[in-house]
Amino acid sequence: MADTLGLQLLQSSRRARRRGALPQLLRSPLAAAGLALMLIFALAALLASILPLPSPLSQVLSLRLKPPSAAHLLGTDQLGRDILSRLVYGARISLRVGVTVVVLSGIVGTVVGLVAGYWRGATDEILMRLTDVFFAFPALILAMAIAGALGPSLTNTMLAVAAVTWPVYARLVRGQVLSLREREFVQAAVCVGAPTGRILFRHLLPNSLAPLLVQASFDMGNAILSVAGLSFIGFGAQPPTPEWGMMISEGRQYIATQPWLPLFPGIAILLTVAAFNLVGDGLRDVLDPRLRRMA
Numbered sequence: 001m002a003d004t005l006g007l008q009l010l011q012s013s014r015r016a017r018r019r020g021a022l023p024q025l026l027r028s029p030l031a032a033a034g035l036a037l038m039l040i041f042a043l044a045a046l047l048a049s050i051l052p053l054p055s056p057l058s059q060v061l062s063l064r065l066k067p068p069s070a071a072h073l074l075g076t077d078q079l080g081r082d083i084l085s086r087l088v089y090g091a092r093i094s095l096r097v098g099v100t101v102v103v104l105s106g107i108v109g110t111v112v113g114l115v116a117g118y119w120r121g122a123t124d125e126i127l128m129r130l131t132d133v134f135f136a137f138p139a140l141i142l143a144m145a146i147a148g149a150l151g152p153s154l155t156n157t158m159l160a161v162a163a164v165t166w167p168v169y170a171r172l173v174r175g176q177v178l179s180l181r182e183r184e185f186v187q188a189a190v191c192v193g194a195p196t197g198r199i200l201f202r203h204l205l206p207n208s209l210a211p212l213l214v215q216a217s218f219d220m221g222n223a224i225l226s227v228a229g230l231s232f233i234g235f236g237a238q239p240p241t242p243e244w245g246m247m248i249s250e251g252r253q254y255i256a257t258q259p260w261l262p263l264f265p266g267i268a269i270l271l272t273v274a275a276f277n278l279v280g281d282g283l284r285d286v287l288d289p290r291l292r293r294m295a
Helices: 002-026 029-047 083-121 121-135 139-150 154-178 184-191 196-204 204-230 244-254 260-289
Strands: none
Touching: 002 029, 002 260, 029 083, 029 260, 083 121, 083 154, 083 196, 083 204, 083 244, 121 154, 121 184, 139 154, 139 204, 154 196, 154 204, 184 196, 196 204, 204 244, 204 260, 244 260
16 A cells, blocks of 8 residues: 555656656757757658768769769768768767667666665675776777777677666666665565565666666767767778768868868767757756756
8 A cells, every 4th residue: 555655656746747847948948959959860860761862872983072062062072972961871870879879778787776776785796896897997998999809890889888888877776776775665565565576667767767867868979979989990880881980080181171071070970969968958957856947
């Protein structure tokens, strides 16, 4: 009875916060701008195949290194490929990278954090020392080492970035669970003999989602930036894939004479990462009452 009542009260509170979350988020000009940018990139990625754009892999050597014009709005690259087309198709890759890395690292980190925070003791000690091992190395250097060991490819690079990101979620969820496990509704569930899985995934996890959503929003941008950086140095996407980091790498030798080659993919990365960071800031203000701005 107490278990059911406590859960109903918490669910009612969460529904009330969710109903007001989007309007509050849109009241922030920066968060609204971030959402608009995210929507533009998402639509570009979804509609890339039906937009009137040439193939991002189509090479026309007679049109190589053409500046922006009516025929090619962002110019062409060293192989005569349309840069706008490659940017639009590259949005698909970048968004897939962000989602894949966040989902993989979020699942692993969340499970580790739930187990460590709920069982505590030796289990907590072992799992947290494991996360400390990953925190002991600079994330980008460790990702480079993992990607180099697995071999240069976009899939391996995503796995490498996810491998160095999951400890953040583990620490975050563990802290939430350590606080929540002493709350009355969790103790009531334990007293009535609720299965451990039900306690973890019905009571503890839903009440830990707010900080996870904020962290995931920030990590989407960080994942895109990290994979682009690894592609720039050759560990990520391989030619002729239209990936933004690799486009910058290919265009860097022309920066003095044809600056549009590295400039436009760099701007795309900048705007995408900024969009996710702005939305993350807005979500943090909305979902965390302690950080919510006073009206």
